[in-house]
Amino acid sequence: EPEVTQTPSHQVTQMGQEVILRCVPISNHLYFYWYRQILGQKVEFLVSFYNNEISEKSEIFDDQFSVERPDGSNFTLKIRSTKLEDSAMYFCASSASGSPYNEQFFGPGTRLTVL
Amino acid sequence: AQSVTQLGSHVSVSEGALVLLRCNYSSSVPPYLFWYVQYPNQGLQLLLKYTSAATLVKGINGFEAEFKKSETSFHLTKPSAHMSDAAEYFCAVGTSGTYKYIFGTGTRLKVLA
Numbered sequence: 001e002p003e004v005t006q007t008p009s010h011q012v013t014q015m016g017q018e019v020i021l022r023c024v025p026i027s028n029h030l031y032f033y034w035y036r037q038i039l040g041q042k043v044e045f046l047v048s049f050y051n052n053e054i055s056e057k058s059e060i061f062d063d064q065f066s067v068e069r070p071d072g073s074n075f076t077l078k079i080r081s082t083k084l085e086d087s088a089m090y091f092c093a094s095s096a097s098g099s100p101y102n103e104q105f106f107g108p109g110t111r112l113t114v115l
Numbered sequence: 116a117q118s119v120t121q122l123g124s125h126v127s128v129s130e131g132a133l134v135l136l137r138c139n140y141s142s143s144v145p146p147y148l149f150w151y152v153q154y155p156n157q158g159l160q161l162l163l164k165y166t167s168a169a170t171l172v173k174g175i176n177g178f179e180a181e182f183k184k185s186e187t188s189f190h191l192t193k194p195s196a197h198m199s200d201a202a203e204y205f206c207a208v209g210t211s212g213t214y215k216y217i218f219g220t221g222t223r224l225k226v227l228a
Binding site for chain 1: 147149151156157158159160161164166205207209210211213214215216217218219220221
């Protein structure tokens with residue numbers, strides 16, 4: 001069964017460093033998403049991406065964040081200068097369409113720890 | 116704006132007992148509702164979804180949920196808990212016109228032998 005994969009599973013970084021989280025969405029999906037979950041809190045939407053453009057973003061997704069689809073298979077989230085409060089589990093998701101009728105498929109997550 | 120409330124961050128049931136995980140939503144437009152399950156070290160796996168067809172939705176692993184518009188609820192049930200059901204369960208809402216899902220805080224289900 002096709003699945004979303006994410007690497008690395010755990011990333012530890014120093015405050016102020018740049019990190020890139022990687023995701024491989026399901027191959028025939030066209031819509032891609034990043035969510036995050038700070039420990040003990042809700043899963044929160046960050047950004048959606050379609051046709052090489054951001055289609056929607058939350059207020060969390062500020063100038064420190066960027067997303068890219070560098071090739072036909074990868075989807076990345078970059079945090080330019082990490083802060084302590086960026087420590088969270090980051091989930092990538094993909095869907096066949098942008099309609100909520102078609103569910104989003106989630107990866108296993110990357111746990112980011114900022115020291 | 117949409118929101119989701121899951122009552123009970125931790126729920127314990129005995130093996131073979133009824134599982135009831137509560138989810139209430141708020142949405143100004145017709146919602147699409149989802150239950151996801153997360154097993155340790157795994158991603159969010161879709162259990163079931165409501166997309167305005169039948170109000171009683173059956174999902175995988177014997178779970179079902181009923182959409183009750185009057186109560187703005189979408190509670191998840193399973194008649195008989197199994198040890199393998201121990202996991203964290205998330206309720207989420209999506210609506211047309213936005214790409215994002217809004218999630219609840221999750222309920223960790225513990226199944227006692």
